[in-house]
Amino acid sequence: MLTPAQKKFLASLFPGEAASFDEAACFVHGSDASRLPGMPWGVVRPTSAEQVAELLAWAQRERVPLLPRGRATGVAGAAVAANGGLVVSLLRMNRILEISPGDFLARCEPGVITADLQKACAAKGRFYPPDPGSVGISTIGGNIATCAGGMRAVKYGVTRDWVLGLTAVLPGGAVVRTGGRCHKDVAGLDLTRLLVGSEGTLGIVVEATLRLIPLPEASASLLAGFADMGALMRAAQAVFGGGLLPTAMEFFDQGTLRALSLTAESVPWPSGTAAALLLRLDGSAGAVAAELGKLDALLTPCAPTFRELAPDPAAEERLWELRRLVSPALYKLGPDKLADDLAVPRGVIAEAVAAFTAIGERRGVTVVCFGHLGDGNVHTDVMYDAADPRQNEAAHAAKDEILAAALGLGGTITGEHGVGLAKLPHLPGQIGAAERGLMRRLKAAFDPLGVMNPGKAY
Numbered sequence: 464m465l466t467p468a469q470k471k472f473l474a475s476l477f478p479g480e481a482a483s484f485d486e487a488a489c490f491v492h493g494s495d496a497s498r499l500p501g502m503p504w505g506v507v508r509p510t511s512a513e514q515v516a517e518l519l520a521w522a523q524r525e526r527v528p529l530l531p532r533g534r535a536t537g538v539a540g541a542a543v544a545a546n547g548g549l550v551v552s553l554l555r556m557n558r559i560l561e562i563s564p565g566d567f568l569a570r571c572e573p574g575v576i577t578a579d580l581q582k583a584c585a586a587k588g589r590f591y592p593p594d595p596g597s598v599g600i601s602t603i604g605g606n607i608a609t610c611a612g613g614m615r616a617v618k619y620g621v622t623r624d625w626v627l628g629l630t631a632v633l634p635g636g637a638v639v640r641t642g643g644r645c646h647k648d649v650a651g652l653d654l655t656r657l658l659v660g661s662e663g664t665l666g667i668v669v670e671a672t673l674r675l676i677p678l679p680e681a682s683a684s685l686l687a688g689f690a691d692m693g694a695l696m697r698a699a700q701a702v703f704g705g706g707l708l709p710t711a712m713e714f715f716d717q718g719t720l721r722a723l724s725l726t727a728e729s730v731p732w733p734s735g736t737a738a739a740l741l742l743r744l745d746g747s748a749g750a751v752a753a754e755l756g757k758l759d760a761l762l763t764p765c766a767p768t769f770r771e772l773a774p775d776p777a778a779e780e781r782l783w784e785l786r787r788l789v790s791p792a793l794y795k796l797g798p799d800k801l802a803d804d805l806a807v808p809r810g811v812i813a814e815a816v817a818a819f820t821a822i823g824e825r826r827g828v829t830v831v832c833f834g835h836l837g838d839g840n841v842h843t844d845v846m847y848d849a850a851d852p853r854q855n856e857a858a859h860a861a862k863d864e865i866l867a868a869a870l871g872l873g874g875t876i877t878g879e880h881g882v883g884l885a886k887l888p889h890l891p892g893q894i895g896a897a898e899r900g901l902m903r904r905l906k907a908a909f910d911p912l913g914v915m916n917p918g919k920a921y
């Protein structure tokens with residue numbers, strides 16, 4: 464708990480509504496999209512790097528844990544208090560500071576919504592590709608701290624591939640600047656990459672310099688259905704085998720298609736479709752048109768149950784709306800869900816999906832698989848009714864078995880969502896004691912007294 468003297472200091476550093484200690488504010492900041500609970504002691508809302516530096520100097524002196532927070536769309540509980548602390552909401556630091564078409568970079572504060580930055584870049588003919596499904600609601604700071612992935616990762620990689628430099632404030636108040644405006648830079652250890660994905664455990668990011676590329680002129684999409692997952696996997700291989708690198712390659716298994724059929728006003732696939740592949744291409748208008756034709760030709764021998772080509776933005780939007788509908792639609796299959804974002808080596812995706820589905824069948828619970836097929840990042844959701852003790856036990860056993868199966872195939876317990884609180888118990892199954900010890904020693908170099916988001920990530 465904060466003492467009256469500590470509250471007095473914070474109220475003077477964050478005047479008016481910029482500091483709140485009442486129960487309602489703590490309650491609102493007491494969870495994130497993981498729905499895990501963790502009540503903080505208060506919330507402060509800085510508007511400048513100087514304020515953040517003063518706060519971090521004070522927090523280290525007073526040993527007050529700090530919980531950096533963007534839009535709280537994180538699904539691993541990384542922004543949730545493990546054991547109290549002060550939430551630092553970065554949402555008021557939301558200025559786009561520069562978009563330089565000449566240097567192919569953007570500079571912004573951490574509270575900028577990712578889609579807003581993308582729109583501002585597009586207006587100047589530039590493209591910031593990372594696109595988590597939460598692109599319209601999550602922040603650049605949160606994306607950096609979780610190294611967010613997304614649909615376009617097949618072609619463009621994940622957030623870490625687009626961060627050129629960072630300004631971060633460390634516990635004690637020191638301001639560090641890593642990287643810079645150069646697209647190539649190998650001077651010294653790569654502190655930028657260490658901060659990316661560190662889940663707020665090392666310092667608070669107050670400014671980011673992000674890499675941009677020319678805005679692609681056009682895009683097109685294609686949805687294809689298959690009679691089973693085996694045919695879908697063969698089709699995915701045919702796409703790469705044909706020399707195409709799609710921007711996105713998403714898949715839906717039978718359970719996902721059933722949930723969408725129960726939710727959407729209409730769905731394009733005929734009966735007999737048990738799996739679907741959603742692909743997007745981008746580039747110059749001529750190249751996209753040619754590649755769409757080639758994609759269609761490559762899929763034809765794979766015996767699709769149907770194909771829908773979307774050569775323009777309006778047609779594409781209809782297909783991608785189905786992808787966005789997946790998460791809410793899955794609740795048609797059960798009132799509760801245990802969600803994971805496993806990734807496996809790309810060569811064993813078919814084996815992984817078959818293993819996860821079989822685990823659900825054996826345990827008598829519904830396991831659906833969907834997501835980023837192109838880069839091996841399989842989302843698995845165990846749908847169940849937590850109020851039923853038998854289902855509850857079977858669902859948790861299935862989840863543990865799925866995580867173990869992913870690790871057994873050389874995979875990871877999290878491809879893009881992070882460890883946070885949710886995955887922490889499973890981390891020793893993937894990362895050894897020596898490596899976790901090294902991570903903790905690195906943290907101690909940034910945060911010797913352990914005030915930054917304690918109890919998380921490693």
Ligand SMILES: Cc1cc2nc3c(=O)[nH]c(=O)nc-3n(C[C@H](O)[C@H](O)[C@H](O)COP(=O)(O)OP(=O)(O)OC[C@H]3O[C@@H](n4cnc5c(N)ncnc54)[C@H](O)[C@@H]3O)c2cc1C
Pocket residue numbers: 495496530531532533534535536537538541542553573594595596597600601602603604605606607608609610611612613614661662663664666667668669790879880916
């Ligand atoms: C509908 C939906 C779809 C999603 N789709 C995807 C997806 O496709 N890919 C994907 O990767 N994720 C996805 N997510 C998860 C989530 O959106 C991402 O993890 C996102 O990056 C979190 O951003 P945020 O602003 O909400 O951060 P928060 O949830 O508020 O925080 C996340 C972490 O970042 C830290 N943090 C935030 N700001 C800072 C800062 N300035 N300095 C230091 N640390 C900071 C927090 O302490 C915490 O550890 C999805 C979530 C939802 C709800």
